[in-house]
Amino acid sequence: MKILVTGFDPFGGEKVNPAYEAVKLLPNKIAGGDIIKIEIPTVFSKSTIAVEEAINKYEPDVVLSVGQAGGRSNITVEKVAINLAEARIPDNDGEQPMDEKLQQDGETAYFATIPVKAMVKNIRKHGIPANISYTAGTYVCNSIMYNTLYMTHKKYPNIRVGFIHVPFSIEQAVGKPDGTACMSVETIAKALEFAVEAIIVNKEEAKEVMGTIM
Amino acid sequence: MKILVTGFDPFGGEKVNPAYEAVKLLPNKIAGGDIIKIEIPTVFSKSTIAVEEAINKYEPDVVLSVGQAGGRSNITVEKVAINLAEARIPDNDGEQPMDEKLQQDGETAYFATIPVKAMVKNIRKHGIPANISYTAGTYVCNSIMYNTLYMTHKKYPNIRVGFIHVPFSIEQAVGKPDGTACMSVETIAKALEFAVEAIIVNKEEAKEVMGTIM
Amino acid sequence: MKILVTGFDPFGGEKVNPAYEAVKLLPNKIAGGDIIKIEIPTVFSKSTIAVEEAINKYEPDVVLSVGQAGGRSNITVEKVAINLAEARIPDNDGEQPMDEKLQQDGETAYFATIPVKAMVKNIRKHGIPANISYTAGTYVCNSIMYNTLYMTHKKYPNIRVGFIHVPFSIEQAVGKPDGTACMSVETIAKALEFAVEAIIVNKEEAKEVMGTIM
Amino acid sequence: MKILVTGFDPFGGEKVNPAYEAVKLLPNKIAGGDIIKIEIPTVFSKSTIAVEEAINKYEPDVVLSVGQAGGRSNITVEKVAINLAEARIPDNDGEQPMDEKLQQDGETAYFATIPVKAMVKNIRKHGIPANISYTAGTYVCNSIMYNTLYMTHKKYPNIRVGFIHVPFSIEQAVGKPDGTACMSVETIAKALEFAVEAIIVNKEEAKEVMGTIM
Numbered sequence: 132m133k134i135l136v137t138g139f140d141p142f143g144g145e146k147v148n149p150a151y152e153a154v155k156l157l158p159n160k161i162a163g164g165d166i167i168k169i170e171i172p173t174v175f176s177k178s179t180i181a182v183e184e185a186i187n188k189y190e191p192d193v194v195l196s197v198g199q200a201g202g203r204s205n206i207t208v209e210k211v212a213i214n215l216a217e218a219r220i221p222d223n224d225g226e227q228p229m230d231e232k233l234q235q236d237g238e239t240a241y242f243a244t245i246p247v248k249a250m251v252k253n254i255r256k257h258g259i260p261a262n263i264s265y266t267a268g269t270y271v272c273n274s275i276m277y278n279t280l281y282m283t284h285k286k287y288p289n290i291r292v293g294f295i296h297v298p299f300s301i302e303q304a305v306g307k308p309d310g311t312a313c314m315s316v317e318t319i320a321k322a323l324e325f326a327v328e329a330i331i332v333n334k335e336e337a338k339e340v341m342g343t344i345m
Numbered sequence: 346m347k348i349l350v351t352g353f354d355p356f357g358g359e360k361v362n363p364a365y366e367a368v369k370l371l372p373n374k375i376a377g378g379d380i381i382k383i384e385i386p387t388v389f390s391k392s393t394i395a396v397e398e399a400i401n402k403y404e405p406d407v408v409l410s411v412g413q414a415g416g417r418s419n420i421t422v423e424k425v426a427i428n429l430a431e432a433r434i435p436d437n438d439g440e441q442p443m444d445e446k447l448q449q450d451g452e453t454a455y456f457a458t459i460p461v462k463a464m465v466k467n468i469r470k471h472g473i474p475a476n477i478s479y480t481a482g483t484y485v486c487n488s489i490m491y492n493t494l495y496m497t498h499k500k501y502p503n504i505r506v507g508f509i510h511v512p513f514s515i516e517q518a519v520g521k522p523d524g525t526a527c528m529s530v531e532t533i534a535k536a537l538e539f540a541v542e543a544i545i546v547n548k549e550e551a552k553e554v555m556g557t558i559m
Numbered sequence: 560m561k562i563l564v565t566g567f568d569p570f571g572g573e574k575v576n577p578a579y580e581a582v583k584l585l586p587n588k589i590a591g592g593d594i595i596k597i598e599i600p601t602v603f604s605k606s607t608i609a610v611e612e613a614i615n616k617y618e619p620d621v622v623l624s625v626g627q628a629g630g631r632s633n634i635t636v637e638k639v640a641i642n643l644a645e646a647r648i649p650d651n652d653g654e655q656p657m658d659e660k661l662q663q664d665g666e667t668a669y670f671a672t673i674p675v676k677a678m679v680k681n682i683r684k685h686g687i688p689a690n691i692s693y694t695a696g697t698y699v700c701n702s703i704m705y706n707t708l709y710m711t712h713k714k715y716p717n718i719r720v721g722f723i724h725v726p727f728s729i730e731q732a733v734g735k736p737d738g739t740a741c742m743s744v745e746t747i748a749k750a751l752e753f754a755v756e757a758i759i760v761n762k763e764e765a766k767e768v769m770g771t772i773m
Numbered sequence: 774m775k776i777l778v779t780g781f782d783p784f785g786g787e788k789v790n791p792a793y794e795a796v797k798l799l800p801n802k803i804a805g806g807d808i809i810k811i812e813i814p815t816v817f818s819k820s821t822i823a824v825e826e827a828i829n830k831y832e833p834d835v836v837l838s839v840g841q842a843g844g845r846s847n848i849t850v851e852k853v854a855i856n857l858a859e860a861r862i863p864d865n866d867g868e869q870p871m872d873e874k875l876q877q878d879g880e881t882a883y884f885a886t887i888p889v890k891a892m893v894k895n896i897r898k899h900g901i902p903a904n905i906s907y908t909a910g911t912y913v914c915n916s917i918m919y920n921t922l923y924m925t926h927k928k929y930p931n932i933r934v935g936f937i938h939v940p941f942s943i944e945q946a947v948g949k950p951d952g953t954a955c956m957s958v959e960t961i962a963k964a965l966e967f968a969v970e971a972i973i974v975n976k977e978e979a980k981e982v983m984g985t986i987m
Contacts, residue, residue: 668853
């Protein structure tokens with residue numbers, strides 16, 4: 132099995148992006164699967180192009196994208212991506228879509244096609260805090276998850292797709308208010324490894340209640 | 346114009362639900378529109394039945410449901426409901442769906458059909474903290490929003506639908522850890538009134554960036 | 560009774576400080592007491608000088624200082640100030656003390672000498688979220704509370720002293736992540752008014768459990 | 774050097790206390806120092822007695838107490854303990870002090886006498902999120918820190934004293950709302966080990982700005 136793992140470059144004034152820093156630390160083999168790692172730009176349009184080029188070049192079985200969710204304390208495996216681009220700040224190319232559909236003929240949303248609960252469960256089993264998230268936001272992270280799901284639904288039906296949000300790294304948190312949630316890049320990399328392992332070894336989704344109670 | 350506003354009964358060990366407490370305080374007329382208020386049970390199946398009965402009885406132009414989101418500090422107008430029921434605790438009838446579709450033939454998600462940004466803007470203009478939310482969770486709140494959007498898409502295409510989550514009331518927060526976010530029921534009721542006003546007077550959505558930057 | 564109420568000027572890149580914006584809105588009379596309002600600089604050394612000058616000029620019975628606590632959702636009445644200056648960012652004059660005592664011969668901490676619980680209770684009674692806080696931080700807010708308590712203990716034993724932290728204003732939150740806690744300046748001003756009212760009318764502290772459970 | 778490390782038993786409806794679970798995992802030797810581990814009851818009066826008995830029995834050079842701070846995402850090394858008992862819920866013996874001094878002739882507060890910044894720095898260096906905290910609350914955690922500092926100031930001037938708050942364990946967070954901050958007991962134990970190491974090897978406090986900016 133071949134897993135393409137993508138990580139964004141830094142944005143929003145940060146000097147690093149813990150997503151790609153952690154992706155770089157992944158081994159080249161996990162549970163018998165081959166890991167291909169690429170950095171993609173935090174740009175609405177270009178990130179999608181970069182992922183499709185990598186799909187054509189590497190023909191992966193799974194595309195797992197990884198991004199930073201500053202303020203979250205846990206690793207979060209995203210369940211759903213929505214057909215909406217709404218950017219509170221410009222992306223790294225100055226694009227700032229407002230209330231735009233990502234794809235005119237796309238569905239309102241797509242669910243991840245990787246086993247999110249099994250991934251959360253495996254990360255937790257190894258002592259790293261993790262949970263499912265039901266919103267990937269409306270910025271470039273949601274965009275890459277949505278667009279990759281859209282293109283696989285249209286053109287590459289055998290490729291499975293998902294997204295993981297990671298906390299600030301410890302270094303990023305140091306300059307921020309006391310108590311800002313963070314995680315070491317090494318721990319994030321371990322979590323990604325356990326997530327990928329769960330994708331490879333799980334035939335089906337884990338049976339475990341993980342929902343919210345709003 | 347006729348607006349049906351629903352509020353849930355208490356759940357999860359709470360003695361009141363600030364949602365229906367606030368709904369009760371709404372005036373019977375807002376900006377020329379008639380306000381119909383009903384309490385609905387915090388039960389996956391029954392809440393949907395109660396809303397459809399009220400739709401048939403009152404023939405409203407808009408259905409606005411309101412629920413409690415303990416822990417949030419602001420009024421949040423929900424943008425999207427997803428086709429998923431996942432209950433961390435049983436509902437008030439003991440139902441506890443896990444990883445179930447709400448509707449076999451429903452879309453993965455529906456966007457709210459009321460002007461969420463205009464509502465947020467009008468609430469803020471009157472001095473009450475508000476923002477858009479991109480997840481209504483996976484419990485009964487998301488369920489009623491999804492199911493009402495589903496049934497209007499299928500059967501009542503002229504009815505517009507949305508959902509508002511409200512913080513704990515001040516009384517609820519008193520027994521919880523210091524600093525627990527809360528809002529007075531009177532302030533919540535005012536926020537709902539401004540939200541309804543925006544639905545009635547706005548021909549179109551507000552133009553204002555409100556997105557996230559994950 | 561004469562109440563001196565101080566509010567800081569903006570700092571940390573913010574354009575306004577909701578503290579002084581709210582102080583300005585206070586009426587000149589509350590519950591029969593005279594309200595004197597001054598803006599003080601967000602500078603460790605100068606703020607203390609400004610408060611002592613105002614004490615000498617106005618001879619107040621109470622000094623209540625007000626500052627911004629970005630990120631908190633409730634009005635917080637501070638219980639304690641500590642003999643420590645530790646500045647994560649420089650103040651408005653470039654001073655950035657690290658691990659310094661505020662007063663060489665001061666106590667490790669002083670408790671507020673105003674009725675904090677009665678104030679919290681009165682604010683809540685009027686529908687505004689409030690709680691006691693047990694840390695005023697280590698920046699200029701803690702510094703002015705500590706230094707004013709120090710000087711009243713040493714030189715002005717009849718003057719009572721306290722501090723209130725207030726959330727971001729709604730305008731400040733708009734450019735920040737969705738869900739950032741905030742409160743309208745008008746609501747903050749109302750809370751300050753109820754707090755002052757409680758100081759004036761309460762002979763003794765309220766009897767009500769408000770503690771934490773860490 | 775001899776280090777007495779205490780951990781509380783479970784309270785507030787929890788089945789475990791991650792504090793003592795982690796303390797149990799500590800090695801018996803850290804950086805040449807001997808580690809003595811005891812469990813103490815979450816009871817205002819008895820916990821202090823238990824610590825003093827252990828001081829007399831083991832004659833430690835350092836007393837480091839550890840407690841649970843549900844909701845915090847990082848390991849927090851406490852800087853200050855205050856002379857106040859205020860219990861939002863009864864302790865494990867039904868004691869529920871309200872607005873009481875812990876010691877009639879005690880100071881308003883004591884600072885920790887261990888190198889808090891050096892401890893935070895060493896924990897972070899090993900990839901675990903940590904920061905200083907300026908409030909240990911008003912419950913049994915603050916009480917044991919305050920009372921141990923009080924008794925060492927009065928009777929055992931050569932013993933250094935401090936307190937560390939730890940997040941919920943991953944197991945505790947599973948039944949709580951999605952995204953509840955937590956940390957594995959193994960990671961917490963590692964953090965405690967690095968904290969103790971810093972106490973043993975550091976002649977003086979680290980020079981590094983860590984303050985808040987309220």
